[in-house]
Amino acid sequence: MAADEADRDFRRQSPSSSPAIVKTVWAFAAIALTSLAVGIASEVTDPNLVEGTLEWAQRSLILIGVGDVAITVVVLISSALISLRVLWPVAKRWKTVWLAATPLLGLTIGLNVGYHFVVRTYLNIPLEADALFAFPELLPWYILLICVQPAVVEELFFRHVALGAALEVMSEKPAIMISSLLFAMAHLGSPLSMPYLAVLGVVLAWLRLKSGGLWLPIVFHFLHNLIVAIVL
Amino acid sequence: MSENDGLGSLAQSSRGSTLKSVRLTLFIIGGLTLALNGFLFSNAEKEVADAQFAPQDVEYVLGLVRLIYGAGAAVGLAFVLCAIFLEKFPVPLTILSLVLYVGATAGFAYLDPTTLLRGVIIKVIIVVTLAKGVQTALAYERDRNASRGSF
Numbered sequence: 001m002a003a004d005e006a007d008r009d010f011r012r013q014s015p016s017s018s019p020a021i022v023k024t025v026w027a028f029a030a031i032a033l034t035s036l037a038v039g040i041a042s043e044v045t046d047p048n049l050v051e052g053t054l055e056w057a058q059r060s061l062i063l064i065g066v067g068d069v070a071i072t073v074v075v076l077i078s079s080a081l082i083s084l085r086v087l088w089p090v091a092k093r094w095k096t097v098w099l100a101a102t103p104l105l106g107l108t109i110g111l112n113v114g115y116h117f118v119v120r121t122y123l124n125i126p127l128e129a130d131a132l133f134a135f136p137e138l139l140p141w142y143i144l145l146i147c148v149q150p151a152v153v154e155e156l157f158f159r160h161v162a163l164g165a166a167l168e169v170m171s172e173k174p175a176i177m178i179s180s181l182l183f184a185m186a187h188l189g190s191p192l193s194m195p196y197l198a199v200l201g202v203v204l205a206w207l208r209l210k211s212g213g214l215w216l217p218i219v220f221h222f223l224h225n226l227i228v229a230i231v232l
Numbered sequence: 233m234s235e236n237d238g239l240g241s242l243a244q245s246s247r248g249s250t251l252k253s254v255r256l257t258l259f260i261i262g263g264l265t266l267a268l269n270g271f272l273f274s275n276a277e278k279e280v281a282d283a284q285f286a287p288q289d290v291e292y293v294l295g296l297v298r299l300i301y302g303a304g305a306a307v308g309l310a311f312v313l314c315a316i317f318l319e320k321f322p323v324p325l326t327i328l329s330l331v332l333y334v335g336a337t338a339g340f341a342y343l344d345p346t347t348l349l350r351g352v353i354i355k356v357i358i359v360v361t362l363a364k365g366v367q368t369a370l371a372y373e374r375d376r377n378a379s380r381g382s383f
């Protein structure tokens with residue numbers, strides 16, 4: 001009898017719907033499945049296309065574009081469905097944080113180059129220039145799909161939805177860790193870069209919390225992707 | 233002690249037993265993942281030799297195979313560590329376990345999409361157990377904090 005009442009009490013106290021953090025993990029799974037589907041689609045190659053030609057570059061960009069649109073749709077739907085009740089910490093020295101972001105960007109790029117150099121050396125992978133960059137007429141599309149879209153959409157999901165949902169139920173440090181892990185694991189197409197991406201996620205989450213908004217992480221992410229695309 | 237306090241502690245002990253089943257699940261997943269990937273890692277050289285790659289590719293393939301099995305073993309170790317410290321930090325670690333499991337499943341599916349369908353029922357049961365574990369951990373910690381505050 002008492003056990004039945006305790007069970008009812010337990011059910012009454014349990015949230016009727018999933019907490020935001022669990023919904024965030026479902027949204028992450030949807031993003032991962034979308035990436036997986038796009039990855040499988042891109043494996044289907046046209047035998048008439050020769051790598052390095054303009055047609056090949058156009059087809060590659062179309063595939064990247066389709067993936068970006070699909071992920072943007074999933075992120076926008078998830079963001080609308082996950083209602084956050086987080087109290088974001090107040091940014092006290094946001095101007096200093098914006099200034100500190102410049103050397104931090106240099107350090108992050110340096111870490112990226114160093115990390116990939118070590119991995120490439122270990123695996124004996126030669127460094128090759130991105131063949132997509134060979135066509136200046138496609139450059140605006142390249143920048144839009146590789147630099148602008150990830151900066152905006154990934155920051156919206158990982159530094160607003162995921163970080164916010166995690167902050168609802170835990171303190172700053174573990175919340176940053178969880179959102180960074182999600183960010184790294186969402187890059188299924190570059191598994192070798194995941195450890196570095198987890199570190200980048202920590203930097204972006206820190207910037208989001210200390211600057212008090214999403215603008216700084218968006219600008220940082222955009223510049224990071226642009227420089228990496230040019231340098232690596 | 234009022235009747236409500238008694239019922240509250242019963243509910244809390246019920247949550248405690250749910251967390252114990254999550255902990256056991258994590259030990260099993262972690263132990264199996266660690267053991268399997270550890271064995272495959274130690275056997276990588278033989279596996280690559282048996283596959284008969286071109287001599288110039290052997291070193292690259294071996295490095296890649298070791299990296300994949302090493303990452304798998306690291307994920308297994310992370311599950312075991314989550315299980316060990318689950319009682320101390322129930323909320324962050326149940327969430328971390330769920331994130332790791334979903335992420336690792338997606339990662340392995342990217343390498344080989346057929347793995348997504350292998351043991352799909354067990355995968356769904358594990359995900360549901362971990363998701364329930366997150367909700368239970370949230371309620372457990374809320375009650376634990378409330379009872380600390382009332383003293």
